[in-house]
Amino acid sequence: MLVLAVGVFAVPASDAGAAERDGACDSGEVCFYYNSNQQGAVSDFSSSVGSYGESQPKCYEFKGSGKGAGECMKNQAASVANRSDKPVTVYYNSNYQGASQTIPAGESANLSAELKNQNASHLIGDTGSSGGSPAPVSEQWASPVPSDARITAGYPRYSGGGYHPGIDTVGFRTAKSACTGTVKSVDIHPKYADDNAHGVKGSSNFLRIDCGGGVEMGYAHFYARDLPKDIKPGVQVQAGQDLFPIGNQGNSSGTHLHFEVKVDDKYVHPFNFLRSKGVTGLPG
Missing domain, CATH: 2.60.20.10 (Crystallins)
Structure with a gap:
């Protein structure tokens, strides 16, 4: 897949996305x-x-x-x-x-x-910026989705039998960081950054977070225009922190979040891994 660093796109932020965490109380914060x-x-x-x-x-x-x-x-x-x-x-x-x-x-x-x-x-907000019930948090770890999110594709295979290295969920607005860690990479597709490309392999935008200890988490299908400017490689994120609105970008058949976890570069069941870290209330 051809990718470009997120910095080459003029990605608009929310009211205060560009200034958040700078020690100044700006409008929208x-x-x-x-x-x-x-x-x-x-x-x-x-x-x-x-x-x-x-x-x-x-x-x-x-x-x-x-x-x-x-x-x-x-x-x-x-x-x-x-x-x-x-x-x-x-x-x-x-x-x-x-x-x-x-x-x-x-x-x-x-x-x-x-x-x-x-x-x-x-x-x-009345139910938080993510919609639905709040995502469960347990110290360094959290659910990337609200507890009432609905699973549409599980791990490690789709219902039709094809390999699927993550879990797809719907029914909420905003994905959250499932660990306290550092943004490792943000891959934005040069052609489909803000468009759907269902059926085109390798067309999805992808965010990766290094959680430390050999654990890496991945998120896909957000629109480049919706990614806050301060979510970029090298930035630290906290467990439970909002990352971006979920989307229907790239190789996607509907608005959802694709979430995956690697441990020592091997895929594992994302939600079972989080359960092993004490996170409760995960969907499914």
Whole structure:
């Protein structure tokens, strides 16, 4: 398959996709502050996150020059500015569990006494940006899809018998990172970057994430135009982080996510692997 680096395409980002995680609270973002009244260092997001991480280098940190800069934000935020067009709900526990506080779109607030310096996840929108129920998260690992997603093609074969190295799912909007790791590659097809090419082998866009320890995860069929600008090789992603809207790009017969897992360069059952890491609530 001929591929080009994602950087050669002018891929539009969402409202704040190009600026997310830069320590500035831009329009379209949800911003957590180290101090009350939107003061101190800031941790800015344009997507839901099910687990902030415990320590560097695998945590979301406060950025900028204010007090708290460089520190992990889990259990350390005191106030929020919601500059998105959706409500954001802040949770006491990871995986959108425990006590919560919702900040309406366009408003700012100090976190309640129960949540101040006791916050571990947040959900943007009434059901999160992914649609359906939130994807389950377990420390370094997460489901790439909501628990109510529907499997349309399993591993290791299609219903017709042909080999299939991953699992295909439908019924949701946004794919999530299934591990905390680093974007290894983004392969965008030079002809079908934003088009369907059902039946054309090797025509699908493909994102690969290096999870460490010989584990690699792959995602296919997203449109190049929908891939956030900050999802690029070398960028670290967190388990449960939004990656992109699912699509019907390339060799695809309908909007869905193709997800696969390799361990030491050998394909394994994607969901069974995640179950072995403690992720629950996976489809099927």
